[in-house]
Amino acid sequence: MERHGPSLKLVYNYLSKNIPVTILCLMAIQTLTCLEQVHKHLIIHRNLRPKKLVISQSGTEILLTDFKYACRYRKQQNNILVNDNLRTTSNKRFLNKFSSLNQHLEQVSSPKDDLESLALIIVYYGGFAPVLDIKEENRGLKIKKIEQIKLTLLSELSFKGAPLEFIQFYNGVKQSSVSDYPQDYEKYKQLFRKLLNSCGLNEKDVVYPHLQMMKQHNYDMKVIMEEQETQAQMDSIDEDHRVFRKIKELDDQKYHRLISLENQNQSSQKQ
Secondary structure (H helix, E strand, C coil): CCCCCCCCCHHHCCCCCCCCHHHHHHHHHHHHHHHHHHHHHECCCCCCCHHHEEEECCCCCCEECCCCCCCCEEEEEEEEEHHHHHCCCCHHCCCCCCHHHHHHHCCCCCCHHHHHHHHHHHHHHHHCCCHHHHCCCCCCHHHHHHHHHHHCHHHHHHHCCCCHHHHHHHHHHHCCCCCCCCCCCHHHHHHHHHHHHHHCCCCHCCCCCCHHHHHHHCCCCCHHHHHHEEEEHHHHHHHHHHHHHHHHHCCCHHHHHHHHHHHHHHHHHHC
């Protein structure tokens, strides 16, 4: 937050949940470029969300952040292969309204999942996917309802009012195969360039609301940074708990040795 501008999620809230289609088009083009490079290095982000898309301070480009849940993959006989331990163990922790259907169904991750998440972000932040707004206090029940919606979702009916290019992008990704790699990133970018051109603009004409603009409007960046730090601390605590559970799964003898070693470390630190 100190080195870069706000995330797409913060811009969405700052603009009263009304992001212009032109900004969404530029964001889509630049995020596709990010994903193209990431996938080229055989990495899947797996948790693409608006708060992971950060705008540069100059307000001219999107930066893809937070690869905490990312994983490497490889192709073998036209199949996408990832570490078996990553198939289902962490999926449930980061499922949200922008997760792909395959992630909900605990299928093997692939570049298609990142592209489907991007398509859902664009349509939702354009105000064309109210169907994904589920009010439910129980997170597990909420995720299950979102999964059911995605199972029966028809883009032409569910995304009413969305530009044709948005729907074509979503349908193009959905109709592609998990083993399709590389995806036709340039074809998808051309859809959004076409929409920009129809508005009489090109990519260089569109600028994001950057950090200085938000400061001029008295947007409290300190509060934002505190929220980010709190979330990071919570994630760290959760990671510690998972490690502790793994340690306890060891036999008693090894567990006691680890506890003894930890006590020795604490004593030496005090001295």
